[in-house]
Amino acid sequence: MQKELKVGIGDMKLSRGEGRIITYALGSCIGISFYDPAIRLGALLHIMLPARFNASDPNVFKYADSGIHETVRKMAAFGMVKSRTVVKIAGGAKMFEISGNSDFGNIGQRNTASVKKVLLEEGLRISGEDTGASYARTMYIDLATGDVGVRTFGRPERHL
Amino acid sequence: MKLRSYDDMNLQELDVMREIGSIGTSHAATSLSKMLQKEIRISIPQVNILGYEEAVGRIGDMEQIVAATLVKMSGDVDGLMLFLFNLDFANTVLEKMIGESYEGFEAMDELARSALTEIGNIIICSYINAFSQLVNVDIELSVPSATMNMLGAILTVPIAEYGYETDKLMYCNADFVMDGKQLSDWLLMLPDIRSLNDILDKLGVS
Numbered sequence: 001m002q003k004e005l006k007v008g009i010g011d012m013k014l015s016r017g018e019g020r021i022i023t024y025a026l027g028s029c030i031g032i033s034f035y036d037p038a039i040r041l042g043a044l045l046h047i048m049l050p051a052r053f054n055a056s057d058p059n060v061f062k063y064a065d066s067g068i069h070e071t072v073r074k075m076a077a078f079g080m081v082k083s084r085t086v087v088k089i090a091g092g093a094k095m096f097e098i099s100g101n102s103d104f105g106n107i108g109q110r111n112t113a114s115v116k117k118v119l120l121e122e123g124l125r126i127s128g129e130d131t132g133a134s135y136a137r138t139m140y141i142d143l144a145t146g147d148v149g150v151r152t153f154g155r156p157e158r159h160l
Numbered sequence: 161m162k163l164r165s166y167d168d169m170n171l172q173e174l175d176v177m178r179e180i181g182s183i184g185t186s187h188a189a190t191s192l193s194k195m196l197q198k199e200i201r202i203s204i205p206q207v208n209i210l211g212y213e214e215a216v217g218r219i220g221d222m223e224q225i226v227a228a229t230l231v232k233m234s235g236d237v238d239g240l241m242l243f244l245f246n247l248d249f250a251n252t253v254l255e256k257m258i259g260e261s262y263e264g265f266e267a268m269d270e271l272a273r274s275a276l277t278e279i280g281n282i283i284i285c286s287y288i289n290a291f292s293q294l295v296n297v298d299i300e301l302s303v304p305s306a307t308m309n310m311l312g313a314i315l316t317v318p319i320a321e322y323g324y325e326t327d328k329l330m331y332c333n334a335d336f337v338m339d340g341k342q343l344s345d346w347l348l349m350l351p352d353i354r355s356l357n358d359i360l361d362k363l364g365v366s
Binding site: 008009010024025026027028029048049053062093095096097098099104105107108134135136137138151153154 | 309313
């Protein structure tokens with residue numbers, strides 16, 4: 001049985017070598033995978049909201065800005081080099097469309113924009129992306145190969 | 161504002177929400193029963209305040225496919241109402257309504273989907289009617305929006321919407337018994353924190 005780490009909502013896991021890291025049912029949330037192929041170090045972060053406004057909130061991984069900064073910091077401590085790190089993102093869907101209320105449920109779009117902005121600030125390039133639309137995604141990263149898969153309901157599995 | 165999160169409710173306040181929930185649920189069951197012309201019995205509803213992962217665990221699992229109807233409340237109470245069907249419940253209802261049952265949600269056609277949306281809407285509306293009469297508030301409801309997808313992602317909708325206020329969910333759940341078959345329904349009433357305080361104030365419990 002292959003080693004599998006599960007990442008909950010507003011959480012992050014990192015590991016190295018083999019097995020995979022998975023996060024289930026991303027709706028408006030975003031899954032961000034980081035992978036440094038030279039040392040086979042990978043991380044998967046599951047953020048829920050675009051930005052942390054309350055600096056004393058201990059849930060750093062719940063927010064795009066603090067979550068990405070903290071993940072990058074931890075990965076760097078394990079030897080990650082930014083220039084060779086592969087970053088992929090999935091999620092940011094709009095699960096419900098309410099007619100006459102277009103603002104509702106735009107959180108997915110705001111999350112996507114925030115994640116992209118923060119990654120740019122960190123100097124990380126996104127090399128694969130599956131965001132938007134109106135369906136949920138389960139995302140995993142294979143630590144041996146860096147392969148990132150996205151599973152959805154009623155559609156074939158995609159590899160980013 | 162006394163309450164800062166759903167979590168802050170004390171036992172008495174929870175009891176009041178449970179009582180209201182039970183009246184709302186019985187109204188919802190009555191409309192469903194009229195529509196399907198079937199006797200429906202309900203168990204005593206429960207009201208629970210749960211974290212996201214616990215809530216998913218109670219209902220099913222993350223990747224389980226469910227149908228959901230969502231209605232937004234505005235007016236005196238702001239918030240969301242969410243009704244979830246599992247396949248069993250959906251099929252029992254669809255069999256009565258359109259004489260069809262399906263192997264899975266993906267097999268459902270447009271007719272089945274809109275029937276489910278409408279049932280969800282009727283259940284939510286009768287719940288809210290009972291609720292607003294009881295608490296004496298005016299609540300406007302948006303047109304229903306529906307989806308069929310992974311449970312985990314559907315439950316993040318209210319959490320993301322109120323993520324800066326609370327990371328808990330409040331849900332009412334009662335078992336419906338129809339034709340001797342027990343069916344679980346999941347109704348989530350999610351007023352924002354200001355509205356929750358208002359409701360409890362109006363009822364004189366806070």
